[in-house]
Amino acid sequence: MAPKTPSKTLSTDILILGSGGAGLFAALHAHKANPQLSVTVAVKGLLGKCGCTRMVQGGYNVALAREDSIERHFMDTIEGGKWLPDQDLAWKLVVLAVERIKELENELGCFFDRNPDGTVHQKAFAGQTFDRTVHKGDLTGIEIINRLAEQVWARRIHRLEEHRAVEIIKTRAGDAVAGVLFIDMRTGEYVFVRAKAVLLATGGGPTMYKYHTPSGDKTCDGLAMALRAGLSLRDMEMVQFHPTGLLAGTHTRMTGTVLEEGLRGAGGYLLNGDKERFMPGYDPLAERATRDFVSRAMFSEIRKGKTTPNGGVYIAMSHLGPERVRKEFKGMVERCADCGFDLARGLVEVVPTAHYMMGGVEFTADCSTALPGLFVAGEDSGGVHGANRLGGNGVANSTVFGAVAGDTMAQWVLGKDFVEEDKIAVDAAVSRCEAPFKGRRGENLETLREALYDVMWEKVGIIRDATGLNQATEELQRIDAALDAASLPDMSRSFNLTWHDWLNLKSLVAVSQAITAAAIARRDSRGAHFRSDFPEAGPLEQSAFTSIDANLNVQMKPVRFTRVKPGQSLLKNVA
Numbered sequence: 001m002a003p004k005t006p007s008k009t010l011s012t013d014i015l016i017l018g019s020g021g022a023g024l025f026a027a028l029h030a031h032k033a034n035p036q037l038s039v040t041v042a043v044k045g046l047l048g049k050c051g052c053t054r055m056v057q058g059g060y061n062v063a064l065a066r067e068d069s070i071e072r073h074f075m076d077t078i079e080g081g082k083w084l085p086d087q088d089l090a091w092k093l094v095v096l097a098v099e100r101i102k103e104l105e106n107e108l109g110c111f112f113d114r115n116p117d118g119t120v121h122q123k124a125f126a127g128q129t130f131d132r133t134v135h136k137g138d139l140t141g142i143e144i145i146n147r148l149a150e151q152v153w154a155r156r157i158h159r160l161e162e163h164r165a166v167e168i169i170k171t172r173a174g175d176a177v178a179g180v181l182f183i184d185m186r187t188g189e190y191v192f193v194r195a196k197a198v199l200l201a202t203g204g205g206p207t208m209y210k211y212h213t214p215s216g217d218k219t220c221d222g223l224a225m226a227l228r229a230g231l232s233l234r235d236m237e238m239v240q241f242h243p244t245g246l247l248a249g250t251h252t253r254m255t256g257t258v259l260e261e262g263l264r265g266a267g268g269y270l271l272n273g274d275k276e277r278f279m280p281g282y283d284p285l286a287e288r289a290t291r292d293f294v295s296r297a298m299f300s301e302i303r304k305g306k307t308t309p310n311g312g313v314y315i316a317m318s319h320l321g322p323e324r325v326r327k328e329f330k331g332m333v334e335r336c337a338d339c340g341f342d343l344a345r346g347l348v349e350v351v352p353t354a355h356y357m358m359g360g361v362e363f364t365a366d367c368s369t370a371l372p373g374l375f376v377a378g379e380d381s382g383g384v385h386g387a388n389r390l391g392g393n394g395v396a397n398s399t400v401f402g403a404v405a406g407d408t409m410a411q412w413v414l415g416k417d418f419v420e421e422d423k424i425a426v427d428a429a430v431s432r433c434e435a436p437f438k439g440r441r442g443e444n445l446e447t448l449r450e451a452l453y454d455v456m457w458e459k460v461g462i463i464r465d466a467t468g469l470n471q472a473t474e475e476l477q478r479i480d481a482a483l484d485a486a487s488l489p490d491m492s493r494s495f496n497l498t499w500h501d502w503l504n505l506k507s508l509v510a511v512s513q514a515i516t517a518a519a520i521a522r523r524d525s526r527g528a529h530f531r532s533d534f535p536e537a538g539p540l541e542q543s544a545f546t547s548i549d550a551n552l553n554v555q556m557k558p559v560r561f562t563r564v565k566p567g568q569s570l571l572k573n574v575a
């Protein structure tokens, strides 16, 4: 008999959804602020083994060098974001990144690469005016997440692993968060966790595109839950494509995985299928231009038919010296070798790959949202990066705001009691999750996934226009309806991965619809969003961001230039 109501109810002062950089930092900071609080990290995978922070390759942007400054880091972030970032959020990012990197090394046990004089080595990343990316070789995320996980394991912080959050549940009055409904993936049972404060840190993840980099556990669940909870999302049209996704054929899941930005930063060349270097013809910064420019140039070359055997372009590093490439990019050389490519001496096929969502839940600098008791940090949040995220600002964002959220939540819960959840909302969420157990056998989920991949890549990808976006809107409705009618071949609940795939696809389609609606509403081209029918950026002084709700209504809201206006710079007073 199928379980229809939560078979277990737990309580915790602070509930954190996700165990990436944002979730783990939030847990550590909340615990440090008040060790008496009960803090629980609930995660779809295994703590320390899932999410994208672990996958960070290149590194962490922070203004440490004497010749650099937080003002310079800030201006790079604003200009890279095409003047759409929320300036208070971006300022907080650059200021607290300095604190956080010191905490990572001095308190949490990370070792980053160093210069011969003992200072922290900082490498070049595209789109930045200073080499400020701190790293551990080219596999920085493993160092960060392993140390964070060890610290969490060593403390009295509770864990709910393989617990998938499916709904944010409010009070009966709908005026605050009461807790979160989960599926325990191991048994298939529903679990309700009552909490005074909830952090959404499920890390977004544009895995609805044919080529994508994020980990498979990321399917925009947090953003879909936030929409259903009545929160607005901003900048959803801004999906970043990383230029150098490995292209190794359709038979391997290595296709789409990322070859790090530092390859272009170090001087790597991009060559089309005719083995001609093309970037200098598109942008004076050539391969070191920001990701949006490079991805668009690659896509244009691909559309001209100048492709490699698998339909992409090449990256070439050998002119820098094979020994140097092997030494500086050991992980990348090995990854390419696994797929039959020699990065140090030969050419490697690459394609732009969906990497990061700049968009997310609207929030303020203390990580609170419009729903009392719900906080957000990391890739689930929107507004820090505007139209384009600089490489190296992603992990800085998740760790900086994760820690802020932990501090804020520890304060927020003081003196608060648990509140009763809206039981009707719990039942409705259970029914929603149960739907595929009751559907008639319709289209195969694999077919629907391929349809989603294709429509998002072709019509809502690197180059967009009204005709394609409107076609995408219809196709997404069709896919959603087909999902609603689909049924599962396997009725068991324990580790029923097809069931979870169905839930994944439901979240991805809901968020794809938000991306598409926001892309239709933005009638200009900024950063990651390029409309061939509206190719101009529009006046920067009138910059506005998209804000979308669950009914897919989009408002254009003016950007507040709280620190610097277009045409100005904070650098003029800085040595």
Ligand SMILES: Cc1cc2nc3c(=O)[nH]c(=O)nc-3n(C[C@H](O)[C@H](O)[C@H](O)COP(=O)(O)OP(=O)(O)OC[C@H]3O[C@@H](n4cnc5c(N)ncnc54)[C@H](O)[C@@H]3O)c2cc1C
Pocket (backbone or CB within 6 Å): 017, 018, 019, 020, 021, 022, 023, 042, 043, 044, 045, 050, 051, 052, 053, 054, 055, 056, 057, 058, 059, 060, 061, 163, 164, 165, 166, 201, 202, 203, 204, 213, 214, 215, 217, 218, 219, 221, 222, 258, 355, 356, 377, 378, 379, 380, 391, 392, 393, 394, 395, 396, 398
């Ligand atoms: C290959 C790759 C390389 C990258 N390299 C860099 C880099 O060099 N520099 C940089 O700054 N950024 C980089 N990034 C981006 C960076 O990884 C992210 O910006 C950042 O790590 C996101 O952190 P997060 O904590 O928000 O999310 P994540 O670290 O992705 O964690 C999300 C967590 O939420 C969990 N989760 C998801 N759904 C649910 C659910 N329904 N219920 C419960 N838990 C859930 C996941 O299992 C996971 O634990 C890279 C990303 C990728 C994919």
